[in-house]
Amino acid sequence: MAKKTGYRDSVVSFVDVLGFRSLLLEKSDPNEISDIIRKVRGNLHPDEDDRRLTRGGDRKFSKPYGFSLSDAVVRIRPYDTVFRDGALFYEILDLMYAQAAMVWEGIMLRGAVTVGKAYSHKTNDMAFGPAVVEAYEWESTRAVYPRIVVTDHAIDEYHADPRLKGDSEISETLKLLKRGDDGLYFIDYLGGMQGEFDEFESYLELLRRHKALIDRGLSAAANGTAVRQKYRWSAIYHNRQVTEHAEAVSDPERAAMFYSQTGFDGPDYFNSLRIKEG
Structure with a gap:
């Protein structure tokens, strides 16, 4: 038994x-x-x-x-x-x-x-x-x-x-x-997840897909609904993360490193990943 x-x-x-x-x-x-x-x-x-x-x-x-x-x-x-x-x-x-x-x-x-x-x-x-x-x-x-x-x-x-x-x-x-x-x-x-990818570009792709997913959810959800509130929460979470990144690469040395890795201006790039929270 x-x-x-x-x-x-x-x-x-x-x-x-x-x-x-x-x-x-x-x-x-x-x-x-x-x-x-x-x-x-x-x-x-x-x-x-x-x-x-x-x-x-x-x-x-x-x-x-x-x-x-x-x-x-x-x-x-x-x-x-x-x-x-x-x-x-x-x-x-x-x-x-x-x-x-x-x-x-x-x-x-x-x-x-x-x-x-x-x-x-x-x-x-x-x-x-x-x-x-x-x-x-x-x-x-x-x-x-x-x-x-x-x-x-x-x-x-x-x-x-x-x-x-x-x-x-x-x-x-x-x-x-x-x-x-x-x-x-x-x-x-x-x-x-920032330090979990072998390539930093993969992490940036995660942020881009995250933004696209939330943008789709906000576009599909009617104003005042519980679903929209859920996506708004995700937008705020997302935006706080990209703001931290934008501030981190505002330092000239880090900005130069980011540009050498990606070819983009760091603060401008991360600001482009922001989501309209309304």
Whole structure:
């Protein structure tokens, strides 16, 4: 008989596609919808490379598992493991990459990350528990905009519980987050991705695609609607990022370096990436 396991201390994420209901109404071909879902799952589902268990069935590393329903993906990453490998940091990093990848596909994600008790059974495609409920509730009621928020509870536990940190980690986790005007922490995918590309031009392309995606959303959304407010939030987030870049390359030395890399005047170039927020 297989050994039964109970709840485990886990990092839990609940992520879905922003405006999926509208997409269902707009697109009459179900193949288009299934293509979107495949892309979301492809970027959010962990790979299936299982890591070996060690003595007594204890897991060595905080490997995540993914479970799907329609456009939503639940990720569970137990951190009651033999080795401390930065469970919260790597979950946020994975989600940051997924957000950037979906911008490339013209899709925006919304979600929440928390920590707590969760049960998962990969074979039976089953996930539940208090932390799963909390992640869902924060995604549906607190995230609101195209962002992945990190709960206050997760931040508190990150400071208090050494199991959530890697043995050599020096607060790198918080560098991947920004704090919104409403006080909530969210994954700063535009800022965090800056140093993740081999070529800086690829990062600039991410900013261009991000601008185009938001411009399309603002053009399609009627004034005063909740959808428009969501895209306006993204426009403000985007503009703050490009303003930081414009200010950074206003220094003559950095401006010269940027020109040598791209052939563009730095401040003018980044100002051209600004979005009309109205």
